[in-house]
Amino acid sequence: MLISTTDLNSILDDPNLIIADTRSFKEYSEGHIPGAVHLDLFAFHWIDTTKQGIENFNNQTQNLLSFLGVTREKKVIFYDSISGMLAARGVWMLMYFSHENTSMLDGGITKWKKENLPLETKPNGFKPSDFSGKINPEIISGFEHIRDNLDKIKILDSRSTGEYDGSIMRAAQSGHIPNAINIDWNQNINDDGTFKNDEQLSKMYDFPKDTEIVTYCQGAYRAANSFLALKKLGFQNVKVYLGSWGEWGNKLELPVEK
The missing domain is CATH 3.40.250.10 (Rhodanese-like domain)
Structure with missing residues (x-):
């Protein structure tokens, strides 16, 4: 990838x-x-x-x-x-x-x-197609799946510490999904902007390879980066929670931890 x-x-x-x-x-x-x-x-x-x-x-x-x-x-x-x-x-x-x-x-x-590789400034146009791929439901999660399996899945919060502990508020509720562990997505990246190697990442994501993991952040962008890090390490069962905190934190009936 x-x-x-x-x-x-x-x-x-x-x-x-x-x-x-x-x-x-x-x-x-x-x-x-x-x-x-x-x-x-x-x-x-x-x-x-x-x-x-x-x-x-x-x-x-x-x-x-x-x-x-x-x-x-x-x-x-x-x-x-x-x-x-x-x-x-x-x-x-x-x-x-x-x-x-x-x-x-x-x-x-x-x-x-x-590395002084070639660049250009002229814009390039799109060449649209009629794309129809096959949906893979195994790598996406909605709020119901998480709510119904809070004790069974590993929930990975890719946000900053402040968002996770509730001191930074970006929805009606602050805090995190119950049982979620916080590994900021920035930790996936070396100082030069490249991805960390598998040995470094394995130390951070020290879970059994068959664990079902759901990643989330605020809008499922940072969570996608953590998803790639986990897939790179060979985790089979990883999902991105599409709604992330933008959805969960604004659904007042859903449980929250601080």
Whole structure:
């Protein structure tokens, strides 16, 4: 799920390659990887994981991936400033639609620039497709699944310590989902913006490999980064809670711990 700068640079001419720059349009227009299109994933927040809410998410995501031009034979690379949460969200979304040929640029454009690899400023247009992937329900969670299995699953809170302990409030309620453990997603990343190696990550995520783990944050972006870290380590049963605290913290009937 990670591609190195060297490997990406060697396939820039591949006609079956889609590169999506998930940073702001301002950053994109100041210089991006040749051929990259701009896709602002942060514009898409879904905090409704009722049955209808998930169906809406499926439809909107399918439209978004069609707009991006994804087809079965395309290799799709997302990048961010670093090995960040927006690129991770893109990779998770494609995996959710069973499109395995996707990865995140390790180290993002920061590493790319540091290595003096080519950049361009001209914008690139989309070549839309009619994308229809197969939904993989095994890597998504709604609030009901968590509520009904609080004692059975490992809940991983990828937010900052302040959000977790309730001193920073970003919803009607502050705190965290009961039993959740807090490992800030920033800890997945080295100082140079690349992903930590498996040995370093294993020390942080020291759980049995068959544990069912659900990751969450505020809007399921940081949680997607933690999802990738766990998948990289070989965890089989990992889900992202799509609604995250934006949903849970605003549903007053759901339990909260501080």
